[in-house]
Amino acid sequence: MNQKSDLSTRDQILQMMKTSGPLSAKEITDRLQITEMAVRRHLGTMERDGLIESKMVRQTLGRPTAVYGLTEFAENLFPKNYHTLTLDLLGELAEETGEESVNRLFERRRDKLKHQYEADMKDKSFADKVRRLAEIQNDNGYMTELESHGEDEFILKEHNCPISQIAGRYNHACNCELNLFESLLDADVERTECLAQNDRRCLYIIRKHK
Structure with a gap:
């Protein structure tokens, strides 16, 4: 045997x-x-x-x-092609009503997440807000890593993106995530790398408003 x-x-x-x-x-x-x-x-x-x-x-x-x-x-270890179904449905929506409808869906998701998480940010210092955002993203499967460059500048790295296949087709999803970060943190956020664009990770430079 x-x-x-x-x-x-x-x-x-x-x-x-x-x-x-x-x-x-x-x-x-x-x-x-x-x-x-x-x-x-x-x-x-x-x-x-x-x-x-x-x-x-x-x-x-x-x-x-x-x-x-x-x-x-x-x-969750077994293969699931949820993104394929989602892309098919979004494609049908775009074909029927135009891609602007798909963009509005991502914006509604952004607004919903903002409403969900903004209470977590209330009365926190800028540094604590950034740390809390990193925790939220990590809990959602983004495999985050946070680097501090003083109390006013951080680098947030996301080594995984649960919606990378969708974001690769609909870039507005990435724009909405960037807008969400800016809104929750009240900060300047710059994305220099993106998994959906075939980079090795998503990388955000987060700076406190001057």
């Missing part, structure tokens, strides 16, 4: 749970044809890493049994 690495065994377990739903350790053992001890070791590691969660299920006979299923975090 071929030896399987920890990674390949983990992947097999994830695939099994994705296609079959929650499984017990015994069910996984029977399918993988490895020892139950090895399966439980993998399950323990995966549960600790936040990939799976367990719950007790009452059986018709005997004691309740633990079954393991995917967490939301693990579900």
Whole structure:
């Protein structure tokens, strides 16, 4: 029998749970044809890493049994082509009513985010506003890094862009993000690199108004 690495065994377990739903350790053992001890070791590691969660299920006979299923975090590891559907829908809208309609959607999203986050910025110093913005973007999947050049100038780097495919087609999305930053921070914001334009990251230079 071929030896399987920890990674390949983990992947097999994830695939099994994705296609079959929650499984017990015994069910996984029977399918993988490895020892139950090895399966439980993998399950323990995966549960600790936040990939799976367990719950007790009452059986018709005997004691309740633990079954393991995917967490939301693990579900997000599987490919999802949301951007393809979004681009198709935006394309239909642009064809039917003009690209200006698409631009207005991005502007409405910008205004909604501003309303959502401006309370977080209230009564904060400029530096704290910038730090809070970096936290917000990081929580939203942008993988941010913040550099301080004194209390009046910062460099915000975004190493990931969840909407890069959409922004690559509709540049107004990037313009709206820049406007949002300027509005929330009440600052001068300059973008010098952009993932949607095939740069390695998005990079913003943020300066306090003189």
